Structure formats: C-alpha cells, structure tokens
Amino acid sequence: MKPSAQESKSTPQFGRTFDTVVLTILIVAMCSQLNLRAIGRDTFVTEKFVTKQLFVALSDVVLLLGFAWFCVRTTILRVWNKIWIPPLPCWALVFAMLLSVIHSTSIWDAAMNELPRAQGIKGTIKAIFLGKESKEAIAEILQYIAYFLAATTLFVNLIHDRRESETIERRKLAFHAFAGAVALNIVIALIQRFGFGSQSPYGLFGSSGIYSPNIYSAFLAFSLPLLLAQVLSRWRDVMPALIVTCLCFAGALLTMTSAWAAISLLLGLFVAAALQRRMARAAILFGVVALPMLLLWRAPSPLQINRAQSWQIPSDQQKVKKQLVEWYAALGVASPSPIAYKTGVSRTFATGVGPGNYQSNIGTFYQRLPNEKKMPPDSNNLYLVQAVSLGILGLGTLLWMFGHFGAMAWNAFKENRNDYLGAGVWASLCALALVNIFHATIVRGSGIVLAFLLSLAVVAAGIVPKVVEIKENQNEEDEKRDGADLPAGA
C-alpha cells in the first residue's frame, strides 16, 4: 500500500524535528559532568583502597543515543554518501592509540601475568581484556572514538544537514543552545558560590561525590571566547546577546577557581578581538567587565584558598607542588625502562605506556623527586599526559588533528571576515591550547564540547562552499600539472 501524500510529508518533517531536538539536547547535556550511575564498587568507602569505577555520564548516553538515531535515519534515507566524515587526522589518532596499546609493555606484562591463572577461553579473554590496564586502555580508546569520530560526525552533519534535497542549517540553533548551556552552568556556579559556603563552584561539572572546579574553569576558558567573538563582531545589533554575554563573562570570572583558566579566557578574548579588528570593543569589555572581577580575585571568599593554590609554587607539604614536579617526571617516558635498562633503550618514547595508563605509570618516573600523594583533580598537563600515554606519535597525531581543524577555522575566517564563527573557533582553540597546559580537557564533560568546537570549524568552512570547491578544483589541476609529486600538506 502506498503511503498517502500527507504521510510522506510528515515523516521527513518528524525526522527533521527530531534531529533538531537531538542536537539541542546533546549540546545542553554535553556541557556537564553529571553521572547517571557508576559501574563497579566504591572500594575506597568499604575497603580503603581505590579501584576503577566506570561512571556512565549523561553526556555520553545522549551522544550514544543521538548517534544511533543519526545512523538509523541516514540509513533509512540512504544518504551515507552525502554525509561528512571525519578527516584523516581523527582516524590517525585512533590508529595511534591502538598501536600504543599493542606496543605497551605494561599492558602486555599485566595480561601475561594473569594468563597462567586463566581457565578456559572465557578466562583467557578476561585476563587479556579485563585486566586493570587493558580496561583503562579500552575505556580511553572508546572515549576518543566517541569524541573525535562519532561526536564530530554527528555535530557537523546535524548543524549543516545535507542529507535531504535541501540543506538544513541549524547553526543559529546550535550556537544559541550552546550559549544557553554555558549561561546555565554559570548561573548554577553563582548559586553554588553564594549559597553553599566552603565548596568551590563547579557548575554542572560534578556528581557522585566528585566535583571538578578546574574542569568547570577550563570549560569556560575555551567556550566563552566563541560567544565573545559573536558580540565583538556585531555589538549594537545583538544588544540582548551583548548583555547576556557580558553577564556570563563577569559571572565566569567571579566563579572560576583556576587563575590559568582565567588567563586563557582573556587570551581568547584578545585573539577574537585582534582577528576581527575590534580591539577597542575588547578594551571596553575588559575594562568594564573583566577588570572589576579581576580586582576582586583575591578578595576573601570560599574560593580564595583554591585560587591561591592554582597560582603558587609550593604546596602544603613540598617546596614545589606536585603539578609542576610532574612536568619534569614525565620526561621519564624517554628513559630506559627497568627491563631494558641494561641495553639503555627506552621502548616507550615512540608509543607511550598505553592509553589510560598515565596515572599507573607516572609514579615510577619520579625516581628521587618528592612525590606528594594528592594534587587537585584535573590539573594535569594534556600534552605531557598524551606524550606519556600515547608517546610522541600519539601527541603528534593529536596536534595534527587540532592543527587540521584550526587551519579550517583560519581559512574560513580569511574567506569571510564578516562571519564571526571562524575567528571565534580560532580564539577558542588558542584559549584551549593554553589552558591544556594546566588542565587536561579531553575528559568526560569537556571532551564533547571540544568535539563541538572542532565541528564548528568545519561548519564555518562550509559557509563558502563555492570558494572551497573552486580552490579544490584548482588544487587538483595544479597537482596534475606538477606530475602529482607534491606533498598534500595539512
């Protein structure tokens, strides 16, 4: 039986509406670290030692469901050939992670130690894949696949939806949903700041007894430059947005714990203004909004101790805090491992100790340096975490990926200087590059936001498809003329 005309019209309409709903929910949910449940026992409470607990985050669940819906709808429409797929650096990063797992001596050793005790096929599989080291590695790889393959695919194809006969642009919706989610976080943080007392504000970045003021600060540091870029570009045309963004900017500086995140945010503002040649407007924003908040930075408040900790060199127990000592200890990845010490060769420099195995290995690299038991959560250096866990190949591939999307944003900005998106994404990426030195941001809660930013670079580049197409054709002709012996470049 053929479907009626009304039915055939309503099905795509429903699909489109549902796409819009999925995109909005995902953007709001991604700006949080709310856990729905924890898998595994909290052994610290009962037996006073810590084991790996897997937290199921709201953002991850929404991403999974959203991606499943996207796959189903794309399959029904039979338009897989029309969708944007992540570029080579994203796939290369996943390959580098897999290589790091296979080349990780610590993961192999752990599996080999378990194997003699394993019974039957089930036991062997359990010994190889469910040991602590392997579990950490698998979890990390899945996380990266979700962020840099699934999330980017979903965002780009839903924001710039080419699956039907006409292209649907949801750029404005995505931007407003993101601005709303950032504002919601700041409002909640302000309530925590003035209502709770001793706890540092963390917005929606905490649940199940784990709070992360540092990730909240880092999230604002690389999210706000995008919103600031929009108001800097238009100013009077978007008066309500200007007021809301100014309030968000002030609220962010009032609730941030990390001084480095605040500096990164100001760097983002500066880059956004410099690119758009709006330095006067940025100076007004800085003078009217940021400066009063920065003058209040050291005023007595529940945040005072944590803010001072983010800035100062010593800790309560040591003359140099663990965060900084670890930056030197991380060089140990290039040192001969105890096994290979006789031959003097490090087997970990190229591919690292294995994804997710940073924490379990970094302690051995300290040698005689003082090693405090604790440091504030989420205060690792992303670059060194990657260098230790994935090796120089993994860190290089990660930078390649950031560089690739950064170049897209830059080209988009160059092609269309009236559009704020390219400049905004670039400003956000600059802030991200700085804040990652002090707070590794590829974690649950901010990882999908990062993927969203990278996707916006693609969306920004898609604003001028004709120009891009012409350039691509020219490049192809050039390559043909040159005998196809040119390097492809970034």
Added chain:
Amino acid sequence: MISSASPVSRPTARAETTHRTNLASIISLAALLGIALLAFNSVTQPSLADRATLLCLAVSSALCLLPPLRRFFERRADATAFALMAAFFIIYTLARNAGPDVGWSWQSRFLPDQPMGISWAARLVVGAAILSLGLSLVTRLRFAGITRAILVALGIFGATGIVMFNFLGHYFSVGVTGNTQLNPELLFNALQQIIEFGAVAILCQAVAADAPTRRLAMRALPVLLLLLWARHQFGPGYVEPQEVDDEA
C-alpha cells in the same frame, strides 16, 4: 625583460627541483632501509610487545595495498608520511639498541661520569636527515601535516623538559647519585631521543614527498615488517657474550 625570461626558466627550475626532491627522497629511503637492517640484529632484543606490534603493522600495511586504500595513500603524501612514521618509529626503537657499546658519545657537565652513547642508528638517521634537509631546502619539501605536528610535539616535550630542569634546579639538588633529587639523565635521554625521532620524522616526510618513492616505500613496507617480525619471532635470539665464553 625578467618577465619574458621566466616562462623559459620555469620548466628548468621545476626539473631541477623534482630531481633534488627525488634525490632527497632516495637518500631518506636508503637511510630508513639502513635502520631496518640494524633492527634485524638479534642484539636489539625485541620484547613480546615489539613483536606483536611488528606483526600488526605488517598486517595493516598489507591492508593498505588494497586498491582503494592504495590509491588513497598514493594520492596523499601526509597519509603516507603518517604510515611510515608509525612503522619506522617502532623499527627505530629497536634499531637504536643495535649498538655500538663504545664509540661516539657526548657528555654534559651535569653528567661528568656518564657519556651518552650515540648508536649506529642515530648516526645514520641524523646524518641522512641533515643531507636530505640540505637538498630539500631549495625544493618544495614542506613540513606540513603530521611531520610539522610531530616536530611541534617534540619541541613542546623538549622545551618543557629544559624549562622545568632549570626551574626545579633552584629547589632541588641536581645529580645522579642517591642523595640528590633532580636526575639530569631524564632530560638528556629525552633530548637525545627528541633529535633522533625528529630525524626519523624528517626522513619519512622526505620519502613521502616524492610520488614514485612514496609508491615504492608503501609497497615494500609490509614485506619489510613481515620479514622483521619473522626474524625476531623464529630466528635465533641474542646470546650474552659471557654465556658464549662459558660454553667455550
């Protein structure tokens, strides 16, 4: 006058450039083959993880020979550069273990009694990289994509090490003995490997820059990796010289 001369001079310049790029690529390929030969030595003592990685790389590079992937890698220099780096970073890790025990070394004032040995592999890759760079300076070899990212990554790692060594040196005693806290060995090991792996990255980029050499390298890679794996999996292992004496 200049403009009228340029159409004539351009093809000549292009031919020279291509020739130099080609020469740089061939030298780089030869150097990479050299480190692969060093990695065949049993003294490299590959671990189980090394052998498993060689096999996985051999299988994945063989998959790259399937027609759609082969065309992709032949077209994209950055993809080939990444594939070569993934393979040769592992091979180089083995090759730098091939010795010699005595020979060229360098010393730092922080490590007066511990000269840092320079392996055959290091001499080969650094020498070839300098030569290749020299030839490529006048050509269009660009450090883009993965090569630039790897060099930046090495730069970040090295710069962090140097800055933190100088910074922590103000707070902790420096030395390699038990009563000191800050071990300079960490930094110097890292700096040495930064230079060596940077050279390997440059060689891989030089090979990938030239289309015919790129094709040749991608076709030879699975065979090379498979041979290397087979050598260490089934070939005779390393025997300590002392044990040989005992047997004698």
